Amino acid sequence: MQVVTGEEMRAMDRYAMDDAGMKEELLMENAGRAAAHALMKKAGPASGQKTAVLIGKGNNGGDGFVVSRVLQEQGWNVKTFLLSDADAFQGAASYHKGLYERSGFTWKYWSGSESGRLRTEYVLIVDAMLGTGVKGGLREPFRQAADVLNEAEGTVAAVDIPSGVPSGEDPVPETVVQADFTITLQCPKISAYLQPAAHFFGEVEVVDIGLPGAALKKQKERKQLWLRQDAAGTLSKRSTAAHKGDHGRGLLIGGSAVMPGAIRMAAEACLYSGAGLLTAAYPSSAVAAVAAAPPEVMMMPLQDENGYISPEVRVDDLSIHAYDAVAAGPGMGRGKGAKVLVKQLIDQVDGPLLFDADALYFLPENIKALQQRRQPVVLTPHPGEMARLAGVSTKEVIQKRFSLSRETAARYNCCIVLKGPNTLVTMPDGSQVVNTTGNEALARGGTGDILTGIMLGMLLAKQKIQPAVSNAVYLHGLAADLAVEHDFTSYAMASTDIISYLPPAFRSIISSR
Incomplete structure (x- = not known):
């Protein structure tokens, strides 16, 4: 199993889209569905209790819309919170925001008033705020949300990577999301095997999102997990x-x-x-x-x-x-x-x-x-x-x-x-x-x-x-x-x-x- 940086993962995605002809919307659907099914398997009885999905404007947020839609289609009690302006979504993330809305599901903007309920009322909180492209420390409102998640009594699950944690060898900022488990898309990121970044991932599960094999072979630096x-x-x-x-x-x-x-x-x-x-x-x-x-x-x-x-x-x-x-x-x-x-x-x-x-x-x-x-x-x-x-x-x-x-x-x-x-x-x-x-x-x-x-x-x-x-x-x-x-x-x-x-x-x- 290959291990990559965020830059390498994005290069593999580009190859799948530009050379193999896969639609970005399809890749995002695959990623969100795989993450949702992993959550359902992991969380078990949480389906009847309160779940929150926190979404940012990038591709990680697009994955979050798919996760929230799939969970709600399966009867989960999900509240979806946006931490970015609704008009800021672009490309595949914008498409999946629209699909989510056209499927009859609603969202609300994140506000500080939600902090108390998120800390105590939600059994599962899904972090789909920021993905592998983030550089430097978290800005508001993501920093405040990370503080709330880190104090929450419920389980925190990150999609691909905990928000704020670098995907490569950059230093870990002061405030990042501490996940209980992370559902990593297609390939683990190298920061999951670096200290202190590895601490914030919690348990890591890797899910296949359907990238073609040729895209995986395009990685120039060969890094792999040694498994049984x-x-x-x-x-x-x-x-x-x-x-x-x-x-x-x-x-x-x-x-x-x-x-x-x-x-x-x-x-x-x-x-x-x-x-x-x-x-x-x-x-x-x-x-x-x-x-x-x-x-x-x-x-x-x-x-x-x-x-x-x-x-x-x-x-x-x-x-x-x-x-x-x-x-x-x-x-x-x-x-x-x-x-x-x-x-x-x-x-x-x-x-x-x-x-x-x-x-x-x-x-x-x-x-x-x-x-x-x-x-x-x-x-x-x-x-x-x-x-x-x-x-x-x-x-x-x-x-x-x-x-x-x-x-x-x-x-x-x-x-x-x-x-x-x-x-x-x-x-x-x-x-x-x-x-x-x-x-x-x-x-x-x-x-x-x-x-x-x-x-x-x-x-x-x-x-x-x-x-x-x-x-x-x-x-x-x-x-x-x-x-x-x-x-x-x-x-x-x-x-x-x-x-x-x-x-x-x-x-x-x-x-x-």
Whole structure:
């Protein structure tokens, strides 16, 4: 499922009308009907109680007229309020205003006197005031209406996008509509996966409005949600005749005296993600903690200097070419040994290579070497680490995660996995995948190390990088979802508890094929 900005959605609409010959009035009818049916399904018994539809003059308002007409035709008790002058409607919005009136339904202008009743008397309030074309803060009377909706006791449902919320990466104004759920038309908007904008959408449901497939393919920047069917369709299948070598030989490098548990968690997660053979390489001072890892993990103690990997360690010491994929970083620290080793790995590893945690710290100084690699390196930064890679503030990373990830992935010739809510996977060619699993239980130390292990396991399956990485992120989040759903709360659990939910996460994907 594609993800778009408001500008991209409007370009798709124009293609449908100008090139495919669809009437704008038909598109608006489709959009309003789809939204109305989603409301009826969602609201259930609200049909016999008071519903309000708030309408502005643009296309979102035209959708609102269709929604109100369809609901009233189904016997709903609906009051329709205009927040724009009746003569201001144009094009398809004007047509559907007229159709609404000719169908025998009435409307009234919004006024401050309605505020009290909207706050307390209406079970459902539909926000069809302003769509994706709004820039900047809300003006009156929309600002006042947004304040009323945000104080209302009833459920607030937005059509396409909550009024005032930008569709792209622009800052969220001070006052916007806080929706309980949003019925998004055809494609989700990227702000539904940005903070703090995502908060205002509430629950998101996407409805098909009948755009031709050719219009969807016209989107230049490829952005898509990664859903269960995507994971099920791309997770590698295993042969009954396979042997352990067929499932990959992986090398995991990391650990230190002060962070020995990181590589242990990554190693265990890798084993539970399909690795055939796994070797963990770590400074000898971390041997006690790593030795507690599952016995299937082969151990490679490295020369130690003050609790970290020594600068004397060389890639040749690791028999690097014996492995199908290599991951480095969890618990490794930022010592001189790590710096030397990261540079050597970039230069000498021919296959899939993944850098996480402290290994990311040394990449800005190795950008030319990264650009020259035949295969992109996979990087898994959190927003703070991404800020260093991109040379911007963490705040800017959070606000512009789509555009900055695309720019940085191209500049570094890397696959960037920007962690956080709706983790974003970006390839050097600019294609992007938005993850749809996970919850706040992942906001704790160690979950990134677990993701590194899962990702190494997926890379060992010898499939293309993008689906391998996207599936790792999806399974990581799904394991956390299953843990919270069945046995834990996001408060009372440890990161390592997530690992035990990887088997049911894999099972749920495989069984859905």
